[in-house]
Amino acid sequence: MDIELLVRSLSQPSRLVVESSAQVVDAVEKYAKDAAAKNDAYRYGKAPFPVTIGPTVGTSPAQVLHELGVATTLLTASPLAQVARHWAHVRYCATLTRQRGMLGLTPSAHSLVYHHKVTQSEQLGIGLALVVAKKVLQRQYRQWTFFAVDAEVALKAGFIDGVGAVERTSKSQKRPDYFLVGHHSSGRRSRMKIVVLECKGTHQPPSFAYGQLARAAVQVRTLSVGGRRPPSLMVASCLAGRQITSYVLDPPGDDELWDGNPDDFDELLHSRPEDHHWRTRPAAADEARTWPAAAADAAPAGTAGPASADELPPGAPEVFDVPEERRGWFTQILTRAVAATALLFAGDSDTARHYATPRQRGDEEPHSGQLRLFELDPSWATSTATSQPVADGLDAQGTLYRAPLPDGKALEVFRGVESSLYRQLAEGQVAAYLRAAPLISRRWSRSRPRDGVVSLGRDGTVLTIRVTDRRR
Template sequence: MTLRHSSITLSVWLVSASAPGVGVDIESLVRSLSYQSLLALNSSDQLVDDVLRYAETNAKMREAYWHHKRLTPVDVGKGGMRTTPAQVLHELGVATTLLTASPLSQVARHWAAVRYCATLTRIHGRRLALTPDANEVVYHHKVTQSEQLGVGLALVVAKNLLRRQYRGWTFHAVDAEVALKAGFVDSGGAVESVSRTKKRPDYILLGHHATKTRRRMKIVILECKGTHGSPNFVHGQLARAAVQVEALTVGGSSPPSLMVASHLTQTGITAYVLDPPGDAELWSGDDEELDGLLSTTPADQFWRPRTAIPPRPEVRQTPTAALSPADEAAAEPQLADELPPGAPQVFDIPEHQRGWFTQILTRAVAATALLFAGNNAAASGYATPRQRGAEDPAFQPALFDLDPAWATSSAATFALPNGLSAEGTRHRAPLGRGRVLEVFRGVESRLYRELAEGQVSAYLRDAPSFFGRRAEPPADGSVYSFGRDGTVLVVRVLDSGG
């Protein structure tokens, strides 16, 4: 028996695995997560034309389409890129770690590694594709599956392309809501609601580069899409993404961005990529300057998003100009009922607050890694009061709130190949016939200690070295995924006494 519905609860799936012969199927399924597969990439002038044509055709119904960034194709090379299902699930698990606090959030953080482990496979030609099980779900579950797999695939694609473009840089994903929550409020003092900010991007990729004398930071805005529908549906998704990546400026300039829409089929997955240009650098300084910056705690800000300036249709390919901090301070804020139809809101980070934004993003990176490993208390220490939900919880749900003691998994040391180890949490679920499925997630031990002790600058510098020291996993059917951020995901089937 195989998984017939990606949204069935884990308990139902594992109980059904106790049927005769199922143990072998589960072990085979786990091993398949490590298979190197080809993920097809598509980016061209024709794709740009198709997206612009869709935006122009539908702008009368959705005026937000006039607010998009300039679109350019990306050099994706030939033949696509290599990845594994485990790497996609790993990226998804780290990126979705910052869930709203709940009594079972520790278990929920394992869910990405389990819920979708039967959705990706390698088909003839070694292409990455959906399994038949992934395709046999009802519509509303298929939408959720598309969104979640779209996140994992987009992060794999974006980080691969950025490593080629920026040699020696390491990129970390930060949920955009986390960063914006620390800076922006509405007229009533509460953080903007989802309905008012739904056109914001999904993630901010924080890039870090270290030399003997210099530390540099850059950001890239990432919007992730996924669909089971026709390829034409991708054009609409990218048209909407072009509006969402326009929603953040730093010092009056739009950062560079990537838009990735994954078309999910059983005959192969294709990621469609576009690359709106922008200003790349966020912050630079020496080791001492970065240590000093990251050793201080940033305060919540009380800025308000502004309404995007509607561009003229005939110049819609020109990026929307952002208000300067001085103009923003002088301008009268527009009320919600005065917004132009379809106009998105823009979140302007003032030029003199680049250091503050660097603090917010690096601390979110640290909190994400610690939460992935299960250390909620240390992660909470990296949050601002508003991110922790210290304000009115009716307006401000917590992102970093501690779990009840009964729901918190205890951290454990996990031996890795090549004599390394990781600190994190493991969950086991019975498969029947004396077998269990074990999922471990954590952070390499030295990097974990740096994060737990508040040494974020050292962590950023040391994380890439862990990836270079990783070794081939043991040939026992276990699946290991190592991240360049020092995170580790392990999935394996064991004897219940192991």
């Protein structure tokens, strides 16, 4: 395998097949109805609807890896965090390629044994889902910018019923993956939206993805803000060599989170939110959907292949109720998590900690077994922080990681944030960052990238991958 050719191919524009139709809805509903005969958890799912999207969306392998890297930044709080945060890019840079213009798997990725495929599909499913979800939302809300926030991080600041636990529990299997936080500023008004996102991936046939979407319908229904469920997006991607297909459905809801004048918005985001000590509640019986009882020996449709590792445990899911009067607080939590995510992507965990509540940092519960989401990196791990030019007239502040390759070559992965946006985050100017990020990304789109593969995000983050001489 020519590694330089492989890295260059990451930037090739590719088409990702996307399907959302009444037929997919019917298949997912049939799965949920049949599964509910033996597992009442499926009765608590949202009713899904198709979205207007496709039949393909434009992307690239580098963009998928970029979205994955930003989304999983908060999952690696450890002494090796700075190395681990590059892992998604290093491990999966040889998995995606363009096949006759379509996004597909490389032969090496397609030939993995089953248990490695499970991890691969789960991770790539996150990156693919974020690409698809943001394309859907950009079409629905053309002047908005959406940022991904890990749901565990946001919920941990308000709820004490096991959020952020290290072990996988029956409760955590019924929670969503991410919140997509939307921001729009007209100069007179600042507005925020929230969309709940669940990401799935599989190497199995589409029938397996229908079951994943039926489970996702339960997971995205577990958040309530002011007594109303936010809208959701559920994406299940079927990974295959010739082409990858993402199935996306859109359960509707109330998506307005905050609306006010820019001065009030700036003041809101400048203040520091406190932790709350709310507890989750089991979904009430009247929140369950009713379907005619199926035969006792009925089996869920589309269960061909190995049993799913994310099968829902029986019983009503736990619901996270954010009170109506705490919409401003939830806006603070979500936007500060956006800021922390960008800073951690750039390798600055020290500054990112200032955007976290004590419980998110783990300061309140040192012996509870909870994740320390914002643990400081040791000094040696932050020594590679650097400013790097990434396009004509644009540079980013971030972290460079080098891995040795054969023949005296090295793989260089740089993760960062555009320099002016980085300074705003470092100075606590979250509202200014949210307003400026889409403007900077538009400038980037008109600039000529420097050498190597460059992926530029609407959130101001940048990923570069290139092969260099190891002696540099």
